[in-house]
Amino acid sequence: MRQAHFVRALSALLLAVSLSAAQADQVAGAEKERNAQQQKKDPTQKEKTENALANLMGGPKLDQAAVDRGRKIFVPTCGFCHGNDAHGKSGPDLVRSTLVLHDNKGDTIGPVIHNGRPDRGMPAFPSLTTDQIADVSTFLHSRAADVTNRFAYQIGDVVTGDARKGAEFFKGEGHCASCHSTSGDLAHIATKYQAVELQRRMLYPAPNLIDMFLGKAVKTAPIKVTVHTASGEEVSGTLDHIDEFTVSLHDAAGWYRSFSRETAKVDVQDPRAAHEALLPKYTDDDMHNLLAYLETLK
Amino acid sequence: MKRALLALVLLAPLAQHAQQLPPDALLKGQNGSWPTYNGDYSGKRFSPLKQINSSNVAALSTAWVYHATNYGAGGFGAVIKSTPLEVNGVLYFTMPDNVWAVDARSGREIWHFKYPPNEGGHIGQRGVAMWGDWLYFETPDCNLISLNAKDGKERWRKQIADVKLEYFCTVSPLVVGNHIVTGVGGDSLDNPGYLESRDPETGEVQWHWNTEPAKGEPGSESWPNDDARSHGGGMTWMTGTYDPELHLLYWGTGNPNPVHAGEARKGDNLWTCSIVALNVDTGKMAWGYQVSPHDTHDWDAVQTPILFDAEFQGRPRKLLAQASRNGFFFVLDRTNGEHLLTAPFIKSNWSMGINAKGQPIPDPKKEPARNGTLVSPSSNGASNWFAPTFDPETSLFYVVASQSYSVFYLTAEGKAEGFAGRDDFLNFPGTIKAIDYRSGEIKWTHDIGSMGPGLLTTAGNLLFTGDSSAHFIALDPATGKTLWHAGIGANQTNGAITYELDGKQYVVVGAGDSLVAFRLDKSE
Numbered sequence: 049m050r051q052a053h054f055v056r057a058l059s060a061l062l063l064a065v066s067l068s069a070a071q072a073d074q075v076a077g078a079e080k081e082r083n084a085q086q087q088k089k090d091p092t093q094k095e096k097t098e099n100a101l102a103n104l105m106g107g108p109k110l111d112q113a114a115v116d117r118g119r120k121i122f123v124p125t126c127g128f129c130h131g132n133d134a135h136g137k138s139g140p141d142l143v144r145s146t147l148v149l150h151d152n153k154g155d156t157i158g159p160v161i162h163n164g165r166p167d168r169g170m171p172a173f174p175s176l177t178t179d180q181i182a183d184v185s186t187f188l189h190s191r192a193a194d195v196t197n198r199f200a201y202q203i204g205d206v207v208t209g210d211a212r213k214g215a216e217f218f219k220g221e222g223h224c225a226s227c228h229s230t231s232g233d234l235a236h237i238a239t240k241y242q243a244v245e246l247q248r249r250m251l252y253p254a255p256n257l258i259d260m261f262l263g264k265a266v267k268t269a270p271i272k273v274t275v276h277t278a279s280g281e282e283v284s285g286t287l288d289h290i291d292e293f294t295v296s297l298h299d300a301a302g303w304y305r306s307f308s309r310e311t312a313k314v315d316v317q318d319p320r321a322a323h324e325a326l327l328p329k330y331t332d333d334d335m336h337n338l339l340a341y342l343e344t345l346k
Numbered sequence: 347m348k349r350a351l352l353a354l355v356l357l358a359p360l361a362q363h364a365q366q367l368p369p370d371a372l373l374k375g376q377n378g379s380w381p382t383y384n385g386d387y388s389g390k391r392f393s394p395l396k397q398i399n400s401s402n403v404a405a406l407s408t409a410w411v412y413h414a415t416n417y418g419a420g421g422f423g424a425v426i427k428s429t430p431l432e433v434n435g436v437l438y439f440t441m442p443d444n445v446w447a448v449d450a451r452s453g454r455e456i457w458h459f460k461y462p463p464n465e466g467g468h469i470g471q472r473g474v475a476m477w478g479d480w481l482y483f484e485t486p487d488c489n490l491i492s493l494n495a496k497d498g499k500e501r502w503r504k505q506i507a508d509v510k511l512e513y514f515c516t517v518s519p520l521v522v523g524n525h526i527v528t529g530v531g532g533d534s535l536d537n538p539g540y541l542e543s544r545d546p547e548t549g550e551v552q553w554h555w556n557t558e559p560a561k562g563e564p565g566s567e568s569w570p571n572d573d574a575r576s577h578g579g580g581m582t583w584m585t586g587t588y589d590p591e592l593h594l595l596y597w598g599t600g601n602p603n604p605v606h607a608g609e610a611r612k613g614d615n616l617w618t619c620s621i622v623a624l625n626v627d628t629g630k631m632a633w634g635y636q637v638s639p640h641d642t643h644d645w646d647a648v649q650t651p652i653l654f655d656a657e658f659q660g661r662p663r664k665l666l667a668q669a670s671r672n673g674f675f676f677v678l679d680r681t682n683g684e685h686l687l688t689a690p691f692i693k694s695n696w697s698m699g700i701n702a703k704g705q706p707i708p709d710p711k712k713e714p715a716r717n718g719t720l721v722s723p724s725s726n727g728a729s730n731w732f733a734p735t736f737d738p739e740t741s742l743f744y745v746v747a748s749q750s751y752s753v754f755y756l757t758a759e760g761k762a763e764g765f766a767g768r769d770d771f772l773n774f775p776g777t778i779k780a781i782d783y784r785s786g787e788i789k790w791t792h793d794i795g796s797m798g799p800g801l802l803t804t805a806g807n808l809l810f811t812g813d814s815s816a817h818f819i820a821l822d823p824a825t826g827k828t829l830w831h832a833g834i835g836a837n838q839t840n841g842a843i844t845y846e847l848d849g850k851q852y853v854v855v856g857a858g859d860s861l862v863a864f865r866l867d868k869s870e
Contacts, residue, residue, distance in 0.1 A: 131761075133760055133761075135760060135761040135763065136761070141761075141763075143763060144511075144535050144537075144577065144763060146510075146511060149510045149535075150510050192535065195534070195535060195763045195764035196512055196534040196764055198534065198764065198768050199768070201755075201757040201758075201765070201766075201767070201768050202757060203718075203755045203757055203768070204716045204717075204755075205716070206716075206717045206718055206755075207717075208716075208717040244755075244770065247718060247753060247770075248753060248770045248772065251720065251751070251753065251772055252751070252773055254772065254773065256770070257771050289815070291795060291813055291814075291815035292793070292813060292815075292819075292828060292831070293817065293831060324773065327720070327722070327751050327772070327773075328693060328695065328722070330720055332711070332718070332719050332720055335718070335720050335753075336717055336718075
């Protein structure tokens, strides 16, 4: 079932995604990642994840030491006019500047830095060395990468709701208590997931797309299914796959069995159905309050 | 080499007589072939062929399978999202960095053009265009390449967008007369979208239309300042349609930038998320209609604007219809852009109602927020790039529809640039819906499991599609009932096409890195 989820969601991504450069780079990144993994022996899981994420974000991997050196030069030298984050102040935005985006180790920004732009009020910085300018260039490329790599965007504090109201929603309108218990399956739930992750799983218990992309094992609740065959046999088990034509399951003994849906009657008990039914009913306040309540379950 | 020689031998007699595809031939419609991305200028993806029909579709069987190899790149883009062209018995189709010519009768490869690895986005490639004996191919790093259809040899390349600014290119260009119309993509660094027309022989620019109006032009007032307007996005990443009588080109535009942060671009942000009509010779805009004013959810309005002539409220009209990514179905009069109908095709929750112009009014409370807003549809949209179809025999418009949800977060600190936020996808449902263009009423819904592939209807009373369990399916377009299905080894990844050769009708579909062709069994 996990596999089916994975394939389904991945194919959705594959077919559906909006055309953004970040996502496109993720595509190229996937291949880069694969090649990198083949060449490099036995990376740790942490390295694997970091590499995959870095590639998912796209773009060439920047030398972090050069980025740091570049920042130390940029902030006191250029930040007053261009902003410490290079987003522009009295001087132009350098994050989405064509000249900067075309730069390679200072070849286009170097002359501007050395000579200034007196017509536009930019002073010259003749004392910066070639190496220093290359570092500034790397820093500026890192700023552009921070903007284009949307999967690296950090989501802020999402726990803003009223936990008391969330508890009411849990027991009342949300009917959460009919399947879940705060002392049972949800005990200490807030210690198991980051708040953003918890918010998503609370709404719909499906894996995160990026986790799936990274091939991270994600626990999903088994779905029970009962098949009534034309010959009168009744087979129950854990759903493996269902589509318009076939249903397959693993029975109590662990055997895989599949049935044509032309003749079999199928009864699926999908615990996600209640979550799906609730999606159109939440207000954003309900969502924030319910999360605040779940966050009390430490 | 042997194959290439064989191809030369096969093509030689034809080449002596005439061009493979004179541009005027496109005015005659499909004519049993599939000469453009959408089959013909209307974008209907309806074929008049009916040898394969609802009474014999049960006997449809595999004619051949072509399995692509040696295509490099890999990743999500390395599947056949392209709609093949079928011209004179040859199929031309693509993946990012790759173009193939394959025998449409047998599935044998004739040639394979491979573009070197490059830094452009490899998310997908929609296909080539053909003018005379030449093919036109957009590379991920935004070169327009002209190839000789005979042997796949490159004639020239022209840069059509700057990959360093994060543009990338995927579009199947549109050929109209002496124009090759090219669109561009890439919305991660706040660049303007545009359309260009290029000379088929030289590749030189004939006209350039920018999504954002120039300073002082009508529509420029929908931006708060020049900085926002000149970084406003609105990519043109799906092939448009064309009305030869009106001489107008119809194209959908993408989302504004920064994508999820609307604060610094207050206003409608014209002409992002719009359907625009341009004079094909001049690129001058005849009219525009914005389907998502001030979008903050990444809902590109690039879905095919389908053209058909039909009665609307008792009057015969030249219509244009789009089932848009924002979850609403629009019908316009394509002569002048007059709005005729807006109707939801999923239950979205982002709009406060419909204004006097028929546009959904965005609810500011559903804009992305720091702590998240629960919005339907997700940024993937209620529909996306999957080709819709219009069947003039049922008068129904068919679309891949998804009742998806996402939590939309605003993330930018300081100046918002690029996406400036992200959404966390919850579910990925997918259905085919049949929409009555006169009322917007949903006549039927057929579950396909997830957001799916492109659609095709035929005069054989059939609608071809695929589900998310690797089946290719034929439905009754009147009822949505399944008439036939076949496993094709992978989920359908493109829009299927149909053509006739030697008196036999073929249906060809892309499934991952394979093309699968079907025709009726000999016994039929």
